[in-house]
Amino acid sequence: MSVKQFDRKDLDYIFAVAKEMQGMVRRIGTFDLLKGKILANLFYEPSTRTSASFTSAMERLGGSVIPINEVKYSSVSKGESLPDTIRSLECYADVIVLRHPEVGSAAIAAKYARKPVINAGDGVGEHPTQALLDLFTIYQEMGQIDGLTVTMLGDLKHGRTVHSLARLLTLFDVKINYVSPEVLSMPEEVINEIKAKNIPQQAYQKLDSCLGESDVLYVTRVQKERFPDEASYEAVKGSYVIGTDTLAKAKEEMIVMHPLPRVNEIAMEVDDDPRAAYFRQMEYGLYIRMALLALVLGKV
Structure with missing residues (x-):
């Protein structure tokens, strides 16, 4: 439901299982750990990576998936309540992954469900599985988390990924920088x-103020869909663009992360820099979600 439910011992265990999943995928691809189990992917908001990641995770574990990515074509469009939708789907599935535009929706779903519910994003609230994969990425790429300086850049107001990651980072000895326009702080x-x-923690409006000390640069897009009008979005959409000139001022061992999708906040030529970790970050997400599915279904 939330990153607030985890402590460091929990994270160590989840990461250990994720590393086992990584090894198994690389050796044999798929296996039957969750054979006979069914996941319902219930997405009230558009999703590419999170939806595909959970689908891939379940199928690599030998399970099946009921994909519900176009809620407007379901009974929800007829006015069905979230609790009723959840209680109906758990008649067919063993675990439900929910993305919903309203903060607190995952908690409501869990209240009424008898089966496990995983929060895949509730509005501008939290995105706990993204935070877990983000932290796992930092650990895998940097070899540690304690002692690092993590700089979060972009739309920090609407970015549920940075909300969850910041909370999770409090379990470690880190420094956090925030770089954003004032209206997106x-x-x-x-x-x-x-x-x-x-x-x-420290807030800045210019990246140059803290880039040199950053071990992790976590970039987020300005989320057009969260703005009340086009003019508000246009005023801040191009506030920060990471290019090769930006990385020239950064540490050699720094990593650049992004939850994706990107629009124009990271130039394509940055992809060739070994510090660009965002596609590796997506792959780490597969292993984290495999681990979570196995754990909530009692198979690990």
């Missing part, structure tokens, strides 16, 4: 949570 609620955990 990290919500005060998240800032206060980080402060309560005594994690150093």
Whole structure:
């Protein structure tokens, strides 16, 4: 439901299982750990990576998937409530993955469900499985998390990925930087949570102010769909663009991450830089979601 439910011991266990999944996929591709199990992918918002990632995770574990990616064609369009949809789907599935535009929707679903529910994003609230794969990416790429400086760049107001990652990072000895236009700054609620955990954090409007000290640069797109009108979006959409000139000022061992999709915030030529970790980040997400499915279904 939320990254707040995890401690470091939990993360160590999830990461260990994810590394086992990575090894098994690379050796044999698919296996029958979840044979006979069914996942319902219930997405009220558009999704490419998260939806495909959970589908791939379930099928590589030998299970099956009921894909519901176009909710407008389902009974929801007839006015069915979320609890009724969840209770209906669990008659057919063993686990439900839910993405919904309203904050708190996953908690409501879990309240009424008898089967496991995994939060795949609730509005501008949280995206806990993304935060887990992000943290796993940092661990795999950098070899550690303690002692790092993580800089989050872009739309920090609407970016549920950075909300969840910031909260998860409080379990480690890190420093967090925020770089955004003032109108897209990290919500005060998240800032206060980080402060309560005594994690150093600093806000900037220019990336050059903290790029040189950054070990991880986490880039987010400006989310057009979250803006009330076109003019508000146009005013900030091109605030930051990461190019090869940007990386020339960065540490050699730094990594660049992005939850994707990108629009124009990272230039294509950056893809060839070994520090560009965002596609490797997507692959790590497969192993994390395989681990979570196996864990919630009691197979690990």
